[in-house]
Amino acid sequence: MEYVSPEGLRLDGRRPMEMRQLRAEIGTVAKADGSAVFEMGNTKVIAAVYGPREVQNRSQQISDQALVRCEYSMANFSTGDRLRKPKGDRRSTEISLVIRQTMEACILTHLMPRSQIDIFVQVLQADGGTRSACINAATLALADAGIPMRDIVTSCSAGYLNSAPLLDLNYIEDSAGGPDVTVAILPKLDKVTLLQMDAKLPVDIFENVMGLAIEGCKAVSNYIKEVLLGNTKQLEYRRGL
Amino acid sequence: MGLPNAIGDLSTEVEVEAFRRLFPLRFYEKHLSESIRPDARPLGRARDTTIALGAVASANGSALAKIGSTTMLAAIKMEVMTPSMETPDEGCIAIDFHMPPICSPIVRPGRPAEAAPVVSKQLSDTILSSGMINLKELSLVSGKAAWMAYLDIYCLDADGALFDTALLSAVAAFSHLDIPEVSLNDDGKIVLLSEEQEGMSDRESVNKEKRKVTLSSVPFSLTCILHKNYILADPTAEEESIMETLVTVVLDSSSQLVSLYKPGGPVLAYTSAIQDCIALTRQRAKELQKILDEAISGMEVD
Numbered sequence: 001m002e003y004v005s006p007e008g009l010r011l012d013g014r015r016p017m018e019m020r021q022l023r024a025e026i027g028t029v030a031k032a033d034g035s036a037v038f039e040m041g042n043t044k045v046i047a048a049v050y051g052p053r054e055v056q057n058r059s060q061q062i063s064d065q066a067l068v069r070c071e072y073s074m075a076n077f078s079t080g081d082r083l084r085k086p087k088g089d090r091r092s093t094e095i096s097l098v099i100r101q102t103m104e105a106c107i108l109t110h111l112m113p114r115s116q117i118d119i120f121v122q123v124l125q126a127d128g129g130t131r132s133a134c135i136n137a138a139t140l141a142l143a144d145a146g147i148p149m150r151d152i153v154t155s156c157s158a159g160y161l162n163s164a165p166l167l168d169l170n171y172i173e174d175s176a177g178g179p180d181v182t183v184a185i186l187p188k189l190d191k192v193t194l195l196q197m198d199a200k201l202p203v204d205i206f207e208n209v210m211g212l213a214i215e216g217c218k219a220v221s222n223y224i225k226e227v228l229l230g231n232t233k234q235l236e237y238r239r240g241l
Numbered sequence: 242m243g244l245p246n247a248i249g250d251l252s253t254e255v256e257v258e259a260f261r262r263l264f265p266l267r268f269y270e271k272h273l274s275e276s277i278r279p280d281a282r283p284l285g286r287a288r289d290t291t292i293a294l295g296a297v298a299s300a301n302g303s304a305l306a307k308i309g310s311t312t313m314l315a316a317i318k319m320e321v322m323t324p325s326m327e328t329p330d331e332g333c334i335a336i337d338f339h340m341p342p343i344c345s346p347i348v349r350p351g352r353p354a355e356a357a358p359v360v361s362k363q364l365s366d367t368i369l370s371s372g373m374i375n376l377k378e379l380s381l382v383s384g385k386a387a388w389m390a391y392l393d394i395y396c397l398d399a400d401g402a403l404f405d406t407a408l409l410s411a412v413a414a415f416s417h418l419d420i421p422e423v424s425l426n427d428d429g430k431i432v433l434l435s436e437e438q439e440g441m442s443d444r445e446s447v448n449k450e451k452r453k454v455t456l457s458s459v460p461f462s463l464t465c466i467l468h469k470n471y472i473l474a475d476p477t478a479e480e481e482s483i484m485e486t487l488v489t490v491v492l493d494s495s496s497q498l499v500s501l502y503k504p505g506g507p508v509l510a511y512t513s514a515i516q517d518c519i520a521l522t523r524q525r526a527k528e529l530q531k532i533l534d535e536a537i538s539g540m541e542v543d
Contacts, residue, residue, distance in 0.1 A: 029398045030310035031345050031478075042298065046397060048343035056349060071342060071350040076393040077300045077316035120342040120350070122395070124314065125299055 003161040003173055011172055012041075019156070019168045019216055020129075024136070024227045026144045034145025038137035041170060042127035047137035049145040051117035065109035067116045070100035072134060074123040095131055102155075102184050102194045103138055108148040117147060128171040129157050135184050135194070136220055143228055152224055153193060155184035156216030158209050160201060165209045167216050181206070183213040187221035265483045273471050280477070285521050287463065287475035288402075290529065292409065292536040294417040302418025304536075306410035309477065310400035315410035317392050317418050321431045324380065324387040332379020332387040336365045338394045338407055345399040345478070360404050363502065364394070367491055368411060371460040371499045378454060381423065386431045388420065401477040402464050404489055409529060412459055416537055420452050458493040459533075460500075461526035465490075465518045467508040474521050488515065490522040494530060 004010055014020070020041030029035035032048035039045075055061040072095045073087035103119060119141065121134040132155035139152045159169045161178045174180055179201045184194035192214075201209065261268045261279075272279055282288070288309030297303035300316035307313075324331060338361035340354040348354045368374075379388040392414065394407050426432045466473040468484040481487065486506030491499040498519070503510065 029312075029343055031398055031400060032343060035343070046343060050342075050346050053346070069350070073341060075314075075316070075339075075395055076337070076391065077297055077303070077318050080299065082318045082320065082391050082393075118342070118350075122341050122343055122397075124395075125297060127299075 001176070003176060004164045004166070010166065012170060016164045016166050017212065017215075019219060020170070022220065022223050024140055024224065026140055026227065026231050032141070032145075034141045034143070034147070036137050036140035036144060038133050038140060040129050040133045040136075040168065042125055043123075043129050043133045043170075044125040045121060045123050045130065045133040045137045047119065047121045047134065047141040049117065049119050049138070049141040049147065051145065051147065052112040052115035053118075055114065055116045061114050064113050066107070066112040066114075068100055068104045068107060068109065068119070069116065070096050070103065070119040070121070070138075072096040072099060072121045072123075074126060074130075078123045078126040095134070098131065098194065098196070099134055099138060102135055102153055103142065105193050106150045106153050106186060107142065108150065111148055126171065128169050128174040131182050131196075132156050132168075132184070132220075136224065140224060140227065144231075151186040151188045152221060153184050154187060154217045154221040154224060155182065155194065156213050156220055157182045158213035158216060160205060160209050165205070165212050167212050179206075179209070181209050181213050183210060183217060185214060185217045185221075187218055265479070269468075269480070269483060273468070273473075278473065278480075284471060285474050285524075287525055287528070288477075290409070290532055292413045292532055294413060294536050294540045301421060302414045302416075304410050304413030304417055306406050306413055308402055308406045308409070308475065310398050311396075311402055311406045312398040313394055313396055313403075313406045313410040315392060315394045315407070315414040317390050317414050319418075319421060320389045320391065321381065321386050321423065322389040323385065328376070329384040330380045330387070331376040332389065333376070334369065334374060334379075334390045334392060336368060336392045336394075336411070337361060338364055338396070340396045340399065340403075343398075344396040348399075354399075356399075356403060360407055363404055363489075363500075364407055364411060367408065367460055367462075367500050368392075371491070371493055372458055373412070373456050373460060373493075374415065374454055375457070379420075381431060382425065390418075399478060401479075401481050402475050405462050405464050405475065408460060408462050408491070409533075412456075412461075413533060413536065415454060416456055416459075416533065417540065418454050420454065458495060458497070458499075459530070460491045460493050461522075461529045462489055462491040462500075463518070463522040463525040464488070465521060467506070467510055467514060469508070472514060472517055472521070474525070486510075488518050490518050492519070492522050492526045494526070496523055496526070 023039040025037045028037050029048045034049040037046045076083050119138050123130050135155040159166050159180050179199040181197045291307045293305045296305040297316045301319045303316040305314050340357040342348045342350050423431050465488050466476045466484050467486040486508035489502040493499050
């Protein structure tokens with residue numbers, strides 16, 4: 001099947017180095033300390049952060065830092081066929097662990113000892129790149145909750161099909177069987193926190209694809225910064241500053 | 242008397258927010274005696290309600306309903322199944338209500354909220370018994386194939402009146418539902434018609450075109466809290482946690498009573514209180530019908 005046409009257009013009309021449309025909104029869940037909705041094309045994810053609050057399970061309390069927990073779940077209607085088991089299956093558990101470790105690396109946990117920070121991510125619509133959308137949404141939600149972090153974490157995926165590196169794969173391109181590289185970076189510190197890849201890829205092409213994904217992450221971080229600045233301006237207006 | 246005076250003295254010294262946290266019941270009673278609530282609503286008024294249809298593009302029918310801050314996302318997915326022996330020409334509806342941990346600080350992962358299965362069962366009973374959907378409409382080939390509609394409702398923000406918002410989102414999702422086109426292929430199996438096959442006439446089309454489900458007697462509900470002599474319509478989560486007696490009344494579009502639910506609670510209600518609740522629900526049902534009609538006509542214009 002042709003994923004990139006001879007004119008250089010992908011199945012959804014994008015260029016190989018073009019990202020899907022991004023849309024983010026902060027403060028959507030009134031009850032949560034911080035929340036955000038993040039959309040990458042048709043993938044729509046909602047994240048809520050509760051914390052820092054008292055540790056619910058005393059035996060897990062850490063005396064010198066905060067405990068970070070994360071749960072990833074998909075809505076039954078998020079994918080094409082209705083999901084029977086939206087959480088507790090292997091994929092969801094793995095992604096929960098990945099998101100937790102990624103966010104834990106950038107939260108200044110030593111500032112909040114003996115407390116717990118819960119990050120809950122719910123996928124409402126899945127069209128490829130759910131892992132990246134979840135990390136981006138979690139970053140916005142943590143910022144909305146005012147939790148101190150070293151830097152924001154942004155994530156993006158890239159692949160390699162029909163001899164072309166493609167940025168931000170959707171579901172059809174992802175299930176084509178080609179390699180899928182997911183990267184998460186701390187943009188200002190220019191460090192990589194998450195790097196996952198499946199399928200085989202020669203090392204020089206891999207460097208190309210990873211470079212493309214990092215460019216995507218930087219684009220996402222510019223957008224996230226805009227959204228956060230816009231939110232702060234709103235708060236300023238409301239307080240009459 | 243020592244204690245009331247002490248609280249009385251404290252109320253002049255302590256800040257409003259602290260008083261609200263320390264003595265929630267007295268805080269509310271001070272407001273109720275003036276016939277108003279802390280969010281400036283009169284006792285019988287519900288919060289601002291909005292409905293957005295088609296919130297989930299990948300589902301056959303979906304809606305997002307908000308009453309105040311309480312947000313519910315309902316989506317319907319249709320699958321073909323074989324009907325049971327007892328009802329060979331009827332389809333089936335499976336209703337499931339989820340409260341993921343994002344909706345409220347009291348829901349913990351691994352420990353589902355207490356309210357979730359209760360609301361799930363209530364919703365299931367109300368929708369199936371109200372006769373809103375005629376199951377015979379969901380049949381395709383008698384005895385061989387029928388539609389199974391999976392309705393999943395996710396609570397995205399839990400701020401009181403969960404059942405009302407969930408029922409509203411379910412009703413809105415059904416009114417947005419488009420039953421997909423299918424045809425019977427040579428093996429006798431039902432096959433979803435995709436856009437490319439629309440021109441083909443050699444296949445017997447079981448479902449001529451994308452059709453809507455006819456909704457008769459749409460149910461609308463209102464939850465009220467009873468506290469001493471007061472009746473508060475559409476409680477927030479704070480009000481529900483302080484004053485625990487809830488009464489939920491469900492009426493259909495012809496003002497017939499579909500369901501009445503009062504699950505215990507410290508306040509015992511006289512019949513007159515229940516009748517007042519029903520009167521409030523009647524008014525609310527008219528409001529909700531208007532809001533739903535506006536949302537539907539808004540979609541059709543597009």
